[in-house]
Amino acid sequence: MEQKRENRSGKFFFLLAVMTVFAAIFATVLLANNSRNLKTLLDYVGFPHVAPSVPRSIERKSPFGERRERLPAPRITLPAHAFSDFSAEQQRFVRLIQSDPQTLCDRMRSGGFADLTWTVSSAGKDSWECSSMNTLPKTAAEETIASSVFIAIKGDNQNRVTSFRIKMNIEQPADREQVARLGGEAVMIFLRQVRWGDSADVLEKIEALENFDIRNFGSRIQLKKEFGEVPRYNFLASQAADRRTQKLEVRYFDRSEWFPLPDGAADPLSGGIIPGEGAVPGEISLPKRDTSETNR
16 A cells, blocks of 8 residues: 555656656747747737836936037136236235334334334435334443344335334343343234234244244345344344336236326325325325434
């Protein structure tokens, strides 16, 4: 009985294997050549065959438009005199010291530096100046020469600072710190008045009596020690020497050449800068010449 069951199960598995092989062969024949035989069989039997739908990719338009669409080139209008001299050297901006010297003298006087009076210079009627000598008190009776801080400001009749000088004379070694502090205070008043950047760094170098030479867009400030046994330091602020490039820049921005005013019109500016406080536009009030003052 058990032997018959084993024979039946063996035949069943054999038939199943044969049917699987034939089914695989039949499926291969139907699906060959892009399912051509399967389509023929479905048409013969009467079943419609539907091709699988392929999802289409969504066309996205570029936000910048098509490649062939280009934005028009911008049109820039330049002044005619910009091309007047093609052989000119490379240019750069020139920054003037934007403070009238009379106001600067007043700020120095209000800061504690006395005897600063804006007067005509003995060098010429077109030059004006103010100066102040600040002498430190002697700490010992045997001292013959006292340390001092001398301030001199010069300008022209166009309301511009042409030279600013501070001379620090350290006659006694004990006065070194006090002289450096007074010189630093005067320099800070000047730098704030002309709106010079990095004033904190400049003040640190002056208080340390460290030599430096800084040039910014045509303006120059420097601290230099004189040769000699007695320590003497000079702080100078002025316009850098006019080179050809700077002369070209000044000529380029000269309003009288490119933008002349009509006859009888008052010039609201003086030499390209704003006049000082209290000055009337187009007019510079100059004090009377004091012949008693001597040039230091």
